[in-house]
Amino acid sequence: MDIQLKRGLLDVCVLAAIQNEDSYGYQIIKDIKPFVEISESTLYPILRRLENAQLLTVRTAEHNGRLRKYYRITPLGKQRIEDFKNEWKELLSIYQFITGKEERHE
Amino acid sequence: MNKQDFLAALRGLLNDLPAEDIRRSLDFYAEMIDDHMEEGMAEEDAVAAVGPVEQIADQIRGDAGAAPRKPKRKVKPWSLALILLGLPLWLPLLLAAASVIISAYVSIWAVVISLYATAVALGISSIVVFLMPLLYIPTGNMAGACLILGAAMVLTGITILLFVGLKPITKGTVWLTKKSFVWLKRLFIRKEATR
Numbered sequence: 001m002d003i004q005l006k007r008g009l010l011d012v013c014v015l016a017a018i019q020n021e022d023s024y025g026y027q028i029i030k031d032i033k034p035f036v037e038i039s040e041s042t043l044y045p046i047l048r049r050l051e052n053a054q055l056l057t058v059r060t061a062e063h064n065g066r067l068r069k070y071y072r073i074t075p076l077g078k079q080r081i082e083d084f085k086n087e088w089k090e091l092l093s094i095y096q097f098i099t100g101k102e103e104r105h106e
Numbered sequence: 107m108n109k110q111d112f113l114a115a116l117r118g119l120l121n122d123l124p125a126e127d128i129r130r131s132l133d134f135y136a137e138m139i140d141d142h143m144e145e146g147m148a149e150e151d152a153v154a155a156v157g158p159v160e161q162i163a164d165q166i167r168g169d170a171g172a173a174p175r176k177p178k179r180k181v182k183p184w185s186l187a188l189i190l191l192g193l194p195l196w197l198p199l200l201l202a203a204a205s206v207i208i209s210a211y212v213s214i215w216a217v218v219i220s221l222y223a224t225a226v227a228l229g230i231s232s233i234v235v236f237l238m239p240l241l242y243i244p245t246g247n248m249a250g251a252c253l254i255l256g257a258a259m260v261l262t263g264i265t266i267l268l269f270v271g272l273k274p275i276t277k278g279t280v281w282l283t284k285k286s287f288v289w290l291k292r293l294f295i296r297k298e299a300t301r
Binding site: 024025026039040041044045047048049064066067068069 | 130131133134135137138140141142144145155156157161162165166169
């Protein structure tokens with residue numbers, strides 16, 4: 001898959017992983033992994049980018065005697081997910097047009 | 107590699123970035139390793155799972171807009187001392203070798219220049235010799251005039267041949283010079299780029 005495309009998709013995946021409840025790094029990776037390949041080194045820049053764009057916020061909480069960062073989606077982040085879904089509705093109808101045209105020639 | 111070493115290595119590779127970025131990156135990866143271990147992974151495996159430290163450092167640096175870091179080649183102090191000790195031996199040899207090469211190069215150009223000088227001299231002579239028959243005509247010595255004229259044409263022919271031949275010779279010498287410089291440069295640059 002085109003690397004720029006994948007990057008953008010992973011951003012939204014991470015937002016989706018935290019859209020219903022706060023989560024932490026390791027858990028986000030576990031949630032996304034069954035669907036698309038993601039590593040710790042990929043996730044870190046994504047989280048930084050999303051935080052800078054104010055699509056999520058970070059808080060530190062204690063867990064088992066150590067500190068853990070929890071990520072929470074912002075309203076802006078939720079909007080990003082909605083925009084993504086709309087973009088893909090349009091993409092899907094274009095795809096149906098293309099494949100529809102192909103079938104007619106057979 | 108254990109967690110301690112991994113984090114130390116990462117800090118080392120990021121040490122020219124802002125302190126905030128370094129702290130954040132280290133916190134993130136420490137947390138990742140801890141979470142892997144909490145799920146039952148051994149420390150070494152957790153560190154390995156997180157990825158090679160150089161790759162991680164490059165990624166963080168790339169995002170921060172810094173250039174990827176080449177690990178510094180450690181200069182062993184005692185090999186440096188050995189080089190310095192041997193200076194009176196290898197330095198004169200190096201200078202001698204350099205002078206030989208430079209003189210060889212200069213001689214090549216000297217040959218080329220003298221060839222040019224010869225060509226120019228021949229050219230001037232041919233022009234002069236072409237004019238000489240004019241001296242013979244008043245005396246009525248047509249045979250002599252023709253002989254001289256013939257000689258003039260031969261001289262001119264040789265001059266033209268020389269000039270034609272000099273062009274590729276000069277080109278070849280310039281090419282040789284360029285090639286030697288490139289080869290010399292590669293010799294030094296390869297040393298610096300070793301990772």
